[in-house]
Amino acid sequence: MTIITVDELQEIRKLAASVANDIYAPIAEHLDVTRTPISVEQRRELGELGFLGIAHEEQYGGSASPFSHALAVIEEFAKVCRPAAFQIFESNTGPAQVIARLGTPEQRERWLPDIISGARTMAVAISEPDAGSAATDMKTTARQSDSGVVVNGTKRWISNGGEADLYLVYARLSDAPGSKGIGAVVVEKGTPGLSFGVSERLMGFRGIPSADVILDDVVVPNENVVVPAGDFKKLFGVFSVERLGNATMSLALGQAALDKSVAYAQNRKAFGKEIIEFQTIQTMIADMLLEVEAARLLIDRAAATADGGIPNPLYVSLAKCTANEMAKRVTDLAIQVHGGNGYTEEYGLERLHRDSHGWAIAGGTPAMQRTRIVSELTGRRFDQRR
Numbered sequence: 209m210t211i212i213t214v215d216e217l218q219e220i221r222k223l224a225a226s227v228a229n230d231i232y233a234p235i236a237e238h239l240d241v242t243r244t245p246i247s248v249e250q251r252r253e254l255g256e257l258g259f260l261g262i263a264h265e266e267q268y269g270g271s272a273s274p275f276s277h278a279l280a281v282i283e284e285f286a287k288v289c290r291p292a293a294f295q296i297f298e299s300n301t302g303p304a305q306v307i308a309r310l311g312t313p314e315q316r317e318r319w320l321p322d323i324i325s326g327a328r329t330m331a332v333a334i335s336e337p338d339a340g341s342a343a344t345d346m347k348t349t350a351r352q353s354d355s356g357v358v359v360n361g362t363k364r365w366i367s368n369g370g371e372a373d374l375y376l377v378y379a380r381l382s383d384a385p386g387s388k389g390i391g392a393v394v395v396e397k398g399t400p401g402l403s404f405g406v407s408e409r410l411m412g413f414r415g416i417p418s419a420d421v422i423l424d425d426v427v428v429p430n431e432n433v434v435v436p437a438g439d440f441k442k443l444f445g446v447f448s449v450e451r452l453g454n455a456t457m458s459l460a461l462g463q464a465a466l467d468k469s470v471a472y473a474q475n476r477k478a479f480g481k482e483i484i485e486f487q488t489i490q491t492m493i494a495d496m497l498l499e500v501e502a503a504r505l506l507i508d509r510a511a512a513t514a515d516g517g518i519p520n521p522l523y524v525s526l527a528k529c530t531a532n533e534m535a536k537r538v539t540d541l542a543i544q545v546h547g548g549n550g551y552t553e554e555y556g557l558e559r560l561h562r563d564s565h566g567w568a569i570a571g572g573t574p575a576m577q578r579t580r581i582v583s584e585l586t587g588r589r590f591d592q593r594r
């Protein structure tokens with residue numbers, strides 16, 4: 209049994225913070241303004257540093273470290289540069305975890321080493337124009353025959369759409385109704401019939417491309433089916449891992465806004481004294497800290513259940529809902545603490561606030577998390593269609 213100490217967690221957090229601050233903080237504003245993702249070379253460097261394989265097995269190039277280590281690294285990068293953090297999020301907590309946990313040994317061997325080295329990336333394609341919160345309304349089909357799987361449909365809001373090399377496409381693999389017919393299949397970029405819509409002009413998430421993924425009679429080998437129809441429950445169970453990564457992105461936004469505000473309030477003077485001396489500012493900062501710490505503890509608790517298995521879904525939804533809403537409020541308060549400077553692009557607070565809204569929608573809105581929370585709490589299922 210490997211014993212992981214708190215020191216090791218601190219060490220990896222420190223290393224991540226130093227790389228993030230030295231290399232990515234200086235380019236973060238430029239990536240946002242120009243809506244440019246980090247380069248393939250930079251992504252490979254993240255792979256070389258081991259950041260893309262923290263929560264993956266050693267045989268595929270990962271370090272088999274606890275999940276909490278991956279989240280700590282995501283947080284340090286996300287505090288200063290979300291486009292870089294996104295790559296670490298995607299490989300450690302995103303669709304690659306579906307391959308790692310539900311894929312066959314051959315599929316893991318085929319795709320994971322490239323993802324962990326940064327040579328290739330994988331995006332997840334669930335949402336459709338008429339199926340967002342109601343994901344099980346999806347219409348995309350993946351029909352198996354002796355000559356392969358034929359995939360047809362349109363996926364919407366796909367982060368890294370057009371940029372990623374591999375797409376984990378959720379689709380109907382059988383005619384069974386609702387979730388029963390849904391499984392997942394990998395489609396590689398370059399496969400005939402796969403194309404992308406225009407890059408969306410989102411309020412935030414700039415430097416993380418988003419586009420429709422259009423599948424028009426795309427044929428992939430049968431060996432690309434990762435999850436067959438009937439295993440949707442397992443597929444959505446692993447999605448809890450992605451939700452924890454999402455919650456950590458929000459945590460980072462809140463922590464960064466808080467750190468900037470604490471520093472600013474002790475520096476900026478009004479009426480002849482530092483604004484931290486004013487009780488209203490103290491209340492705002494205390495509220496920010498209360499909310500950030502509550503989100504952090506909920507994420508830590510959920511993460512403790514994630515190693516190897518499926519994280520506790522109640523803990524994950526509590527963490528995601530709290531962290532998403534915390535980030536929106538805390539970044540908003542930070543803008544207020546900074547006065548006019550908070551409203552400029554230069555201070556980076558509006559960027560934190562814009563991104564906080566995106567993370568709250570992605571991965572299931574707080575409204576949907578609340579339904580999940582009560583469902584997990586009571587053991588009841590709430591049919592949203594009747």
Ligand SMILES: Cc1cc2nc3c(=O)[nH]c(=O)nc-3n(C[C@H](O)[C@H](O)[C@H](O)COP(=O)(O)OP(=O)(O)OC[C@H]3O[C@@H](n4cnc5c(N)ncnc54)[C@H](O)[C@@H]3O)c2cc1C
Nearest residue numbers: 332333334335340341365366367566569570571573575592
């Ligand atoms: C920045 C960003 C990144 C994303 N990345 C990806 C990605 O990589 N891959 C992917 O597949 N998708 C992605 N998405 C899509 C995302 O998962 C959906 O946008 C989200 O699930 C909401 O779906 P919708 O936009 O269709 O909104 P709708 O489902 O139309 O919801 C609209 C509003 O109604 C509320 N609502 C809906 N149903 C209920 C209900 N039953 N009870 C209470 N309230 C309800 C919602 O909470 C919301 O406030 C991303 C979205 C964003 C904004």
